[in-house]
Amino acid sequence: MPAANRDYLAAWLAAETDLSVTELTDTSELLASGVLDSLKIMDLTMAVESDLGITIPLEDVIGENFATVGSIVQMLDRLQAG
Amino acid sequence: MTCARPVKTVAIVGAGPGGATLAVRLRRLGYRVVLVEKATFPREHIGESLTGECAIVLREMGFGDAMDAAGFPVKRAVTVHGPNKLNRFRVPVQRLGEDGVIIPGQTWQVRRPEFDSLLLNGALAEGAELIRAEARGVLRRDGRISGLRLRDETGEDSDLTADFVADASGLQTFLSRSGVCGARHRGGYEKQVAFYGQFEGARRDAAPDDGATHIFYAARHLWAWFIPISSTVTSIGVVTPGALFKESGQSVQEYLTEQLASLHPELSERLREAQPVSETWSTSNYSYHIDDFAGDGYLCIGDAHQFTDPIFSFGVSNSVQEASLAAGAIDGYLTARSVDRMHPIHTYADIVSRAQARVKTLIDTFWEFPLAFLKLAHYDRQADIAELLSGRLYSQSAEMNEAGIIMRDLLAKRRVAGDGRA
Structure with missing residues (x-):
């Protein structure tokens, strides 16, 4: 269920960052805007692993995959479909 | 049983840390050692940071007390600062x-x-000889290397006969330039150049971490070092892709000043009160490696055969470790204890090549997968990365290092994807 990953991400962002869920769109800039920094990305990869059971392999731990809400959801969906 | 055999001579080109270490080791094995050095020591040189493994080798050789007495800052850690302020480990x-x-x-x-x-x-105290001269080429007899052709300060030429020639000439890459080694491969890391100087008043970490190295990076292959070298003086430098410097149209001095102000907010903050106490130096940091760096009657150590982006301060550390390995290899070759005289030389080349490949894997992962590197260094494989950055690259344990294997696989996947170079 693709929507589940998006909902999880929205909740995580609301809890862990300054971003409010009402502002979220798929093209919301997360890296360029500074909502996510590299340490937050580390937190997110670990949260995703423990909460969703999705392991993000190292080759996917690259800036492009964490640039926007859409790019993160797309990666999670792809890895889940795996 | 002792058997009298004529004392054999090893000529070493370059009397820096690698050459001096090799000289000490070979003297203790009973060889006549002649160091050939064209510079008058003491002389300036870049590369001030040692690794943990390097300190262990220096102590094991008996230099510990002298190093402690010299009042060199104690380094307990390196902190790497990424493009934004929170990205650090x-x-x-x-x-x-x-x-x-x-x-x-x-x-x-x-x-x-x-x-x-x-x-x-220390090497001279062990009985090594020092000749103040420039090595101009090698002598050969029956096709095998038999010594060096030298030229002294007055322009006088002379020959030095030796049973073995070791190249510890650093960036001069003497044996490569003399046509003894194989092909020289250049490239990678965008032809970096380095600009650097010494500063007083740079803000350090609180004791006991006041001797810590800081590395700041801004973009691919663009980084700065911060290395305390006395109680008040800090060595600070910027390494940059050559093209960025050319495009700037600035002088060396202007470029360094601007980069120190703009490269990373924490660096500029640490330098707010800093004053330069040296001139500004510059050097090309073009990476290279040289094939066939060990063969019949010769070998190269350290920068004499490979130089890679110096971001993790492996320069002196690798030279000293390779010199230690080289002493055993040269001894094995000259005493011909094994059936195949070349066996110790081939073993040396193999161990050194593997270690240098590890250095490259580490640095390539750092630049190509900065987030993945951060994850390994900060979370997944902290101890493994610390082991590698402590300079333990030549041992069996380095071969088994999980982080090393993970990084090698990661780069291999990237290459399969067609985006990287072999």
Whole structure:
């Protein structure tokens, strides 16, 4: 269920960052805007692993995959479909 | 049983840390050692930070007390700062304690004129000879290397006969330039150049971390070092892709000043009160490696055969470790204990090539997968990365290092995807 990953991400962002869920769109800039920094990305990869059971392999731990809400959801969906 | 055999001579080109270490080791094995050095020591040199493993080798050779007495800052960690302020990780210097448990270690930051003189004087005290001359080429007899052709300060030429020639000439890459080694491969890391100087008043970490190295990076292959070299003086430099400097149209001085102000907010903050106490130096940091760096009657150590982006301060550390391995290989070759005289030389080349490949894997992963590197260094494989950054690259344990294997696989996947170079 693709929507589940998006909902999880929205909740995580609301809890862990300054971003409010009402502002979220798929093209919301997360890296360029500074909502996510590299340490937050580390937190997110670990949260995703423990909460969703999705392991993000190292080759996917690259800036492009964490640039926007859409790019993160797309990666999670792809890895889940795996 | 002792058997009298004529004392054999090893000629070493270059009397820096690698050459001096090799000289000490070979003297202790009973060889006549002649160091050939064209510079008058003490002389300036870049590369002030040592690794934990390097400190262990120096102590094992008996230099520990002299190093402690020299008042070099103690380095317990390196902190790497990424493009934004929160992206940082600290890697402690570690060593293997008894029972193989990893415990905190330490090493030194050195003022190279003093450090290099200290090692060279140690080699001379062991009975090594020093010839102040430039090595101009090799002598050959029956196709095999039989010594060096020298030219002294007055322009006088002479020949030095030797049973073995070791190249510790650093960036001069003497044996490569003399046509003895194989092909020279250049490239990678965008033809970096380095600009650097010494500063007083730079803000350090609180004791006991006041001797810590800081590395700041802004973009691919663009980074700065911060290395305390005395109680008041800090060596600070910027390494940059050559093209960025050219495009700027600035002088060396202007470029360094601007980069120190703009490269990273924490660096500029640490330098707010800093004043330069040296001129601004520059050097090309073009990476290269040289094939066939060890063969019949010769071998190269350290920068004489490979130079890679110096971001993790492996320069002196690798030279000293390779010199230690080289002493055993040269001894094996000259005493022909094994059936195949070349076997020790091939073993040396193999161990050194593997270690240098590890260096490249580490640095390539750092630049190509900065987030993945951060994840390994800060979370997944902290101890493994600390082990590698402590300079333990030549041992069996390095071969088994999980982080090393993970990084190699990661780069291999990237290459399969067609985006990288072999």
